[in-house]
Amino acid sequence: MSFDRSLKIAPSILSADFADFGREIEAVEAQGADWIHVDVMDGHFVPNLTFGPPLVKAIRRHVTTVMDVHLMIAPVDPYIDAFADAGADILTAHVEAGPHIHRTLQAIRGAGMKAGVALNPGTPAVAVEHVLDLCDLVCVMTVNPGFGGQSFIDMTAKVRRLRELIGDRPVHVEIDGGVTPVTAPSLRAAGADVLVAGSAVFKGGSVTDPAPYGANIRAIRVSCDTEV
Numbered sequence: 001m002s003f004d005r006s007l008k009i010a011p012s013i014l015s016a017d018f019a020d021f022g023r024e025i026e027a028v029e030a031q032g033a034d035w036i037h038v039d040v041m042d043g044h045f046v047p048n049l050t051f052g053p054p055l056v057k058a059i060r061r062h063v064t065t066v067m068d069v070h071l072m073i074a075p076v077d078p079y080i081d082a083f084a085d086a087g088a089d090i091l092t093a094h095v096e097a098g099p100h101i102h103r104t105l106q107a108i109r110g111a112g113m114k115a116g117v118a119l120n121p122g123t124p125a126v127a128v129e130h131v132l133d134l135c136d137l138v139c140v141m142t143v144n145p146g147f148g149g150q151s152f153i154d155m156t157a158k159v160r161r162l163r164e165l166i167g168d169r170p171v172h173v174e175i176d177g178g179v180t181p182v183t184a185p186s187l188r189a190a191g192a193d194v195l196v197a198g199s200a201v202f203k204g205g206s207v208t209d210p211a212p213y214g215a216n217i218r219a220i221r222v223s224c225d226t227e228v
């Protein structure tokens with residue numbers, strides 16, 4: 001994985017057919033996805049449950065791009081090795097998930113993955129200021145984590161502040177939640193380079209009719225090419 005700030009669209013499989021993840025991933029990659037975003041929820045850090053390392057490992061062989069695993073779990077540290085074994089390329093932990101994010105990010109890199117740190121809407125950018133040398137990605141949540149299809153919360157000012165704090169470091173800025181062709185442009189303009197989108201990508205399509213996935217991805221991309 002080389003670093004650049006080009007726009008990357010990362011469909012969240014939270015909005016895919018849970019009985020058919022393999023073919024959904026292949027379909028969305030064929031339709032132009034840059035990364036695959038995988039949402040892990042524990043029913044404790046967030047009020048919803050999804051899946052754990054065995055499922056992530058099972059879908060790994062269907063991902064030919066980048067498997068971007070977003071942990072909405074607490075604690076994180078006991079599960080880091082399991083997600084490394086499952087084949088995560090990027091493993092993101094929430095700064096709110098425990099008192100030792102510094103140690104967690106070191107452990108993620110130590111296990112051979114890229115390390116990400118996520119910020120809930122109520123958490124300021126400065127919460128990650130002192131770990132920016134330990135991470136490869138900062139995920140700015142634009143919904144309260146837990147569910148797909150929620151309304152967007154504008155975090156443009158936070159993205160701008162983060163980019164100031166990041167400076168020249170090779171750290172991606174990812175947006176997660178409520179991303180659509182309407183909400184994406186100002187975030188891209190503020191300095192985000194990875195846009196996670198669940199419902200906005202998967203709506204209207206299926207593995208047997210995947211063309212809408214491509215149209216939806218292109219619509220987000222094109223919206224970011226226009227002036228805001």
Ligand code: DX5
Nearest residue numbers: 012145146148149178198199
């Ligand atoms: C929310 C998840 C998101 C979610 C985004 O807790 O982290 O990745 O799937 O879904 P949309 O794009 O539908 O808001």
Ligand code: ZN
Nearest residue numbers: 039070176196
């Ligand atoms: Zn996510």
